[in-house]
Amino acid sequence: MTTLTDLAASLASGTIRVVDLTHTLDPDFPVIILPPEFGQCARFRMEEISAYDHRGPAWKWHNISMSEHTGTHFDAPSHWVSGRDVPFGSVDAISPENFVGPVVVIDCVAQSNANEDYEMVIDDITAWEKQHGTIPNGSWIMMRTDWSKRQGAAYLNMREDGPHSPGPAPEAIKFLIDERDILGFGTETVGTDSGQGSHAVPPYPAHYYLHGAGKFGLQCLSGLDQLPATGAILIAAPLKIKDGTGSPLRVLAMVDNT
């Protein structure tokens, strides 16, 4: 109990700060775009049921609709074909201790500013480890690009040949899974893969390898610049959707403020 009591005291005193890493669920927030003959990711939508009026005199409420993969969201292993047979691979089946864990932030801002298609490589990881030590097993890895600060068309950065945004190289993702046994991988872009990830081998390598290995994804994160390189705790609990492959969620981090 002492640890939790200490935690409560630290939260109350502000020595531990809670940081919100979530974008607002907004109807106009970008979603991933697939060729139009495929089914599409539903945008966030909100219909007013009543607003203290004749439709319901004392209350206001909305019906909302969206995809499992709209806005800041969590990818479960069953999201990808490689993870279809992973046990407990849907959001409702994942054991809850997975939703709270240490988070490591690898700063790729300079590289992404220089190259919008930047792929995070193993060298970026080893450089981080040289400074902060080996990534502990069971960590969330966040690829920080400051992409969440982009607005409008610059976010998807869609061109004739598809979207252009940074993401991890296939071998870097494999390294994190095989050598560091991470809990999951998160990005500020619309997906865990780079914009041009569909042209990699295998296509969408982050999705393919992460979910095949039973790891999780977080995307459309914001505010990664408020996290330290290591030492923070991430809280990312998806909605308990039956057989759900993912879920919009509020992603929070506890950060040491001392």
Next chain:
Amino acid sequence: MTDPLLAPPKKNPQRRSTSPTRPPEMRSRAALGLTAAAAEGRLALQCCAECATWQYPPRDACVACLSNDLPWVDFPPQGQLLAETTVQTSPRLYYRERVPWRIGTVKTDVGPIILVHIHPDVTPQSAIHLTAHLDRAGQGVLVAMPPQETSNAMDAPLMRELTADPKHRRVLLTDARAENAPAMAKALKDAGAAIIFIGESESWRPYTARAALQEIGVEFMPLDVTDTLSVQTLAGEIGGKTDILINNAQFVRPGGALARGDVGFAQNEMDVNYFGMMRLAQAFGPGMCKRTADEANSAVAWVNLLHIGALANTPEYGAFAASQSAAHSLSQSLRSEFRTAGLRVMNVFSGPTESDWFASLPPPKVLPQSLARDVIKGLQAGVEDVWSGDIAKDVRDRFRRDPKVLERELTFGGDGP
């Protein structure tokens, strides 16, 4: 000739806007044949099937032989102005606010003497050309026009009452991403629209037609007909100056229920094609209805672009056609709801258009320019129903002959399961 209509001056904010009023609406059931023809821009009168006598006004039995077989037939429009008067006052509010109003009688070449509104360019006791229009009550009326076209004839106050001409009016086109958007914007510009607002959804997603639209000179406004808040926000912004709303937002994918295996695209189709129209109506309708008598740039028309599958299902696009039937039915409900204000709902039916999602179908297809031209012509004529292209006209005619035969023809199957 008529003096050209000048762009209306900025509105005096201290003057009360004229309230929407209407000419008398009541007609006998027999007389509604005139309205039905006028609703698609035709002049038709009853012509006895037994003795071939034309008659006016419409009745339930032939004046010559008492036959009740009185089909509505396209009427030869030539005649001579017999007598006329100019009404200076009227107990009817609608006319009271619009006098002087010229009316008279016409002796038509094929017989009947007909009561008409008279265009100012018609000279007394001269030959005239008869046309049928819908008045502000949505009822068919007959107008004596000069036999030869005169300049600016459609600018006369009488014709502004009977048409929905885009000239000097402010138009909202709801979807900049639609393949017909540039052609539509261009046609509206050429027809003299004062402002063309164009709804742009998901500005975070580029599209090629934007440059062309920019060049035509449209005002891009954020609008996504599937997002209620965005519709309400835009109505708050420009709802008070939207004179013509053209809803060209449409979601279409091929296939019926079995070809798809899920309801995803069908939901998109209903969300854009049906609920989209409803959201627009709920947000823009009340404001437009209040402004139907608001001087030369009054709110005048609501335009829906519909696929002909609205009338009878076209199975290659079976699920889409269902959304068009829903939209068509809603448009009829809107007609009833807008009728009191005199705001016209114009449906423009077309067959497959020259666009990505109908690419797999053989010609003929409706070009964006043809569709745009038909929209403008429909507004200038003030009709309720426009049939754009050969396929729409063909399906319309077959539908009118026998809906069940048409349904059976459209739903032939192949061999085997």
